[in-house]
Amino acid sequence: xxxxxxxxxxxxxxxxxxxxxxxxxxxxxxxxxxxxxxxxxxxxxxxxxxxxxxxxxxxxxxxxxxxxxxxxxxxxxxxxxxxxxxxxxxxxxxxxxxxxxxxxxxxxxxxxxxxxxxxxxxxxxxxxxxxxxxxxxxxxxxxxxxxxxxxxxxxxxxxxxxxxxxxxxxxxxxxxxxxxxxxxxxxxxxxxxxxxxxxxxxxxxxxxxxxxxxxxxxxxxxxxxxxxxxxxxxxxxxxxxxxxxxxxxxxxxx
Amino acid sequence: xxxxxxxxxxxxxxxxxxxxxxxxxxxxxxxxxxxxxxxxxxxxxxxxxxxxxxxxxxxxxxxxxxxxxxxxxxxxxxxxxxxxxxxxxxxxxxxxxxxxxxxxxxxxxxxxxxxxxxxxxxxxxxxxxxxxxxxxxxxxxxxxxxxxxxxxxxxxxxxxxxxxxxxxxxxxxxxxxxxxxxxxxxxxxxxxxxxxxxxxxxxxxxxxxxxxxxxxxxxxxxxxxxxxxxxxxxxxxxxxxxxxxxxxxxxxxxxxxxxxxxxxxxxxxxxxxxxxxxxxxxxxxxxxxxxxxxxxxxxxxxxxxxxxxxxxxxxxxx
Ligand SMILES: Nc1ncnc2c1ncn2[C@@H]1O[C@H](COP(=O)(O)OP(=O)(O)OP(=O)(O)O)[C@@H](O)[C@H]1O
Ligand SMILES: [Mg+2]
Numbered sequence: 298x299x300x301x302x303x304x305x306x307x308x309x310x311x312x313x314x315x316x317x318x319x320x321x322x323x324x325x326x327x328x329x330x331x332x333x334x335x336x337x338x339x340x341x342x343x344x345x346x347x348x349x350x351x352x353x354x355x356x357x358x359x360x361x362x363x364x365x366x367x368x369x370x371x372x373x374x375x376x377x378x379x380x381x382x383x384x385x386x387x388x389x390x391x392x393x394x395x396x397x398x399x400x401x402x403x404x405x406x407x408x409x410x411x412x413x414x415x416x417x418x419x420x421x422x423x424x425x426x427x428x429x430x431x432x433x434x435x436x437x438x439x440x441x442x443x444x445x446x447x448x449x450x451x452x453x454x455x456x457x458x459x460x461x462x463x464x465x466x467x468x469x470x471x472x473x474x475x476x477x478x479x480x481x482x483x484x485x486x487x488x489x490x491x492x493x494x495x496x497x498x499x500x501x502x503x504x505x506x507x508x509x510x511x512x513x514x515x516x517x518x519x520x521x522x523x524x525x526x527x528x529x530x531x532x533x534x535x536x537x538x539x540x541x542x543x544x545x546x547x548x549x550x551x
Numbered sequence: 552x553x554x555x556x557x558x559x560x561x562x563x564x565x566x567x568x569x570x571x572x573x574x575x576x577x578x579x580x581x582x583x584x585x586x587x588x589x590x591x592x593x594x595x596x597x598x599x600x601x602x603x604x605x606x607x608x609x610x611x612x613x614x615x616x617x618x619x620x621x622x623x624x625x626x627x628x629x630x631x632x633x634x635x636x637x638x639x640x641x642x643x644x645x646x647x648x649x650x651x652x653x654x655x656x657x658x659x660x661x662x663x664x665x666x667x668x669x670x671x672x673x674x675x676x677x678x679x680x681x682x683x684x685x686x687x688x689x690x691x692x693x694x695x696x697x698x699x700x701x702x703x704x705x706x707x708x709x710x711x712x713x714x715x716x717x718x719x720x721x722x723x724x725x726x727x728x729x730x731x732x733x734x735x736x737x738x739x740x741x742x743x744x745x746x747x748x749x750x751x752x753x754x755x756x757x758x759x760x761x762x763x764x765x766x767x768x769x770x771x772x773x774x775x776x777x778x779x780x781x782x783x784x785x786x787x788x789x790x791x792x793x794x795x796x797x798x799x800x801x802x803x804x805x806x807x808x809x810x811x812x813x814x815x816x817x818x819x820x821x822x823x824x825x826x827x828x829x830x831x832x833x834x835x836x837x838x839x840x841x842x843x844x845x846x847x848x849x850x851x852x853x854x855x856x857x858x859x860x861x862x863x864x865x866x867x868x869x
Binding site: 298306313314377381382384385386388547549550551 | 605608609610611612628629630631632634636638640641642643644646647655656658659660661663703707
């Protein structure tokens with residue numbers, strides 16, 4: 298209940314911030330733009346719309362996750378609004394979870410809004426609802442939850458600019474490590490292989506959660522893929538959140 | 552003895568940024584607050600009052616020492632259900648309305664009853680914000696923020712109130728209202744500890760005061776125990792003295808203040824008779840003559856002065 302109050306308050310902050318609206322507006326605009334592009338290219342109709350649509354859902358989600366996420370704890374400390382929370386019967390871990398859930402809720406609204414826009418456009422073209430995109434959207438959402446957890450983690454001990462840079466690099470490296478791993482498999486250097494492998498396990502494997510290509514090109518997924526990918530994501534989130542709580546537990550609220 | 556707050560050797564050391572120099576914000580504080588009392592916490596800027604309050608609420612971790620609230624160690628989060636805290640210069644969310652904020656606070660205490668909903672309105676009336684319930688906090692003035700801060704501190708009907716400079720930013724009427732509110736809460740059996748720079752507020756509402764200077768509790772006790780009840784000096788006002796006489800007085804090292812054709816003189820006890828005879832003999836006309844007891848201000852100023860290098864350390868020079 299207390300956690301819910303914190304989450305709703307965080308959600309409300311994001312909702313009442315005009316930045317969010319402009320972001321969503323912009324994203325929907327881009328999906329609209331893809332319609333024009335789609336008409337200009339030959340090949341399977343709506344493929345570009347789907348590509349563009351899914352990509353913009355992800356990119357704008359990441360932008361929101363980072364921009365809002367890096368301020369989650371920092372802003373409360375900076376503006377001292379946190380005094381009136383932690384002086385009340387609230388555990389510090391409750392504060393962390395509440396903040397996290399608030400942003401996840403915000404992202405859910407973003408992903409839902411944009412998905413509905415995408416589905417409407419596709420319905421107009423294909424005359425049916427593009428249910429096949431749902432797994433990809435689900436995985437995007439899991440990836441966004443991971444990014445949010447990272448932003449929150451950094452936000453609990455660092456400044457927004459640093460947190461933003463850290464989070465962004467985790468996002469980028471998270472998409473690159475599988476490729477790197479492939480590359481260095483052929484390398485001679487043993488240490489290079491170890492380092493890359495270590496990186497591979499420390500950074501989130503966001504490529505694992507990226508099934509946009511398969512979905513758009515109607516490639517089959519392995520059995521249980523979605524289940525294990527989600528499980529992987531949730532475990533990852535759990536670890537990052539626990540780490541944030543441990544860091545935050547003993548911090549002085551100055 | 553029964554107590555609501557008890558601290559032992561409570562200390563807090565900060566590290567200055569970059570230089571990592573130690574800042575002893577609070578040193579070995581020993582404090583016991585008993586149920587139902589109003590305790591005033593005095594001290595110059597940077598004395599450690601806010602630090603003490605933050606330690607009591609678990610916002611800061613002590614560097615040393617222990618804290619008990621209601622005889623239990625601070626770790627138990629439920630203890631905070633019985634506390635109301637007003638931070639100094641309270642901050643709120645700009646995007647909320649006053650009423651929304653109080654409802655948010657209510658949920659943080661897990662107060663969901665119909666009764667607690669009504670309390671939000673009642674509190675906004677009590678602190679003098681009845682017309683601003685649905686206004687965005689962003690548009691509030693300093694004093695209005697202070698009032699809202701007080702309302703949120705009372706939302707859980709706390710047994711113990713910790714108020715960091717509750718009167719700051721308030722107009723004279725507002726200050727009187729808060730003073731009355733504190734007395735009212737005291738009559739309801741609440742325990743209140745608050746910090747202030749306004750000595751007259753302490754004199755009117757506090758049962759006990761503590762004077763904190765540079766992290767050390769210098770004096771602590773009921774006001775009448777701390778202040779010397781004996782008459783220490785006299786203050787007299789006289790007019791119609793010749794210039795030579797005034798000059799003569801000044802040469803004797805007396806403390807004179809001239810205002811218009813009136814002269815105010817502070818004189819130690821036992822010397823007042825001789826001085827008075829002398830002045831009247833010289834043709835002076837007595838305007839007023841009053842014995843003076845030690846005031847809280849005297850005590851406070853003396854305490855601060857007795858710490859020689861206080862000003863040096865704050866960087867005020869001299
Ligand atoms: N976060 C911090 N980092 C470093 N030093 C700090 C920090 N917070 C407080 N201090 C130092 O601790 C000392 C006590 O500060 P505190 O805020 O408790 O004073 P105060 O009595 O509340 O003063 P005021 O009357 O101005 O509110 C000061 O010397 C201050 O510089
Ligand atoms: Mg202070």
